[in-house]
């Protein structure tokens with residue numbers, strides 16, 4: 708059966724987007740999702756997202772990693788889903804929706820989507836590194852020269868160490884560029900490679916930088932563009948967390964599956 712899809716990207720993190728309001732997409736077919744995300748034999752994407760109706764929200768976002776498995780929260784994917792909902796006429800400029808980690812609000816402000824993230828309760832320190840959950844699990848390591856780092860090898864070594872190999876983790880390498888800006892590169896679980904941007908990872912990096920004294924809002928450079936994170940600190944937790952950045956429709960199509 709042919710499947711109609713849309714392709715979206717947010718700072719280079721790209722997604723196959725399907726309007727599943729009629730619930731026709733076979734969401735439990737991991738092999739199909741993996742195939743659609745394959746860059747050689749399918750459409751190609753870091754993940755696949757279903758936009759679905761929900762009785763209590765404007766819509767529900769169901770996110771799968773490129774390996775076909777149901778994922779946790781995806782910040783860039785959520786911004787893309789808000790843009791998609793606007794395109795479909797499901798929302799106007801404000802969205803109230805459900806994702807894997809609960810409810811979110813977002814607003815469309817010209818090119819940018821402002822996405823409210825869930826409150827974050829504390830973080831764990833592991834040696835000189837940090838580990839926290841911003842809807843998805845993120846390991847944070849500060850480095851001096853992120854541009855010349857082998858993110859694939861170094862990220863993989865952490866993702867598959869004894870602590871993380873069963874559940875997996877996303878791994879972010881963070882360089883402080885100035886008092887107001889970070890540069891983040893991310894190895895993503897479920898893609899099992901570096902992606903051009905990871906929204907929940909950028910959020911996690913900004914919160915750790917905030918805990919270490921950097922002021923909100925924090926600009927974050929990624930390989931695929933620029934994001935911004937704002938937050939308020941409350942003891943060792945964070946609230947009023949916003950991930951701000953672009954989300955664009957790239958193309959639409961039909962694939963035989």
Ligand SMILES: N[C@H](CCC[C@H](N)C(=O)O)C(=O)O
Nearest residue numbers: 778781782783843905906907
């Ligand atoms: N790219 C996503 C994160 C996906 C997290 C996923 N890789 C997982 O942990 O299952 C983002 O923009 O937040």
